[in-house]
Amino acid sequence: MTPETVVLLQGGALTLVNLMATDAWTHARERFARLLSRGTGDGDEVVLERLDTARREVITAHAEQDAKTLTAIEGEWLLALRRALVADPEVLAGLRSFVADFGAPPFRGAASLASGTFHNSPVQGSGTQTINYGSGSIGGAEQ
Template sequence: MDPEIVALASSAGTTVVTLMATDAWERVRNGITSLWRREQVERAEAVAAELDATREDLLAASQTGDQDVEAELQAEWQGRIRRLLAARPEAAEELRRLLEELAPDIGAAPAVTQHATASGHARIYQAGRDQHISER
C-alpha cells in the first residue's frame, strides 16, 4: 500500500479520536460522515453510528482513567480510514482538507504522548526527541 496513504490514515485516525473529546466533536462527526457519504454512501450511516460509539467509549475510558482505550480507538479509525483510502484514493485530498480545517496545527509539530509504568528497580527513560543519558 502507498506509504503516503498509510501515513495520512494514521494521522487522520489519531486526529479524529483525539478531537472527539473536544468542542470540535460535531465538526469531526459531520466532516467524517460527509466524507463517507461522498465516497461510500452505503456505509455513511454505519460510520456515523461508529463515530458516536467511539466517542462514548473514549469518554467512558477517560472517566475511568483507562489510557489504553484511546490508542485502541485510534488504531481502529486508522484502519477504517486506510481501507477507505485504499478503495477510493481520490478521497485523500478531501481528507487532507478536512484535517487542516479540524486541526490546523497538525502539520506544525507532532503530538507526543508517553505512558510508562515502572516497578521494582526499573528505570524509565522517555523523550519526545533526542535523549542523552550519562550514568556513572
C-alpha cells in the first residue's frame, strides 16, 4: 500500500467521522454504505446499521468532548476501509471521490505524512501525533 493510499484512507475515515456530526450526514451515509459494501460484501443495510451505531457514538463523544472515543471510532472506520480496499481495489476511486465531494474535515484537523530519513531532527507539532521509530511505519499528526 503506497503512502498516498494510506493518507487517503486516513482522510476518508476522518471525513466520515466528522460528517457524522453534521447536517450532510444523510447523503454521506448512504453513499459511504454503498462504497463500503462493495468492498466488504456486506449488504448496504448491514453497513448502514454499523454507520448509525457509530454516529450515535460520535454525537455522544462530541457532546462530552471525548477525543479518545472519536479517535477510536475513526480507527475502526480506517480499518474497515483498508479491508474493503484489499478486497476490491476499485474502492480507492470511490473513496477518492467521496473525500473530494465532502471536502476537508470541518473541525478536527488533517493527517500529514513525512517520509525519508531524518537524523537528529526535532519533532514539533500540536494535537495528537503518532511517531514510529525504526519500524518503517509512517507517522501522522493532527493539528
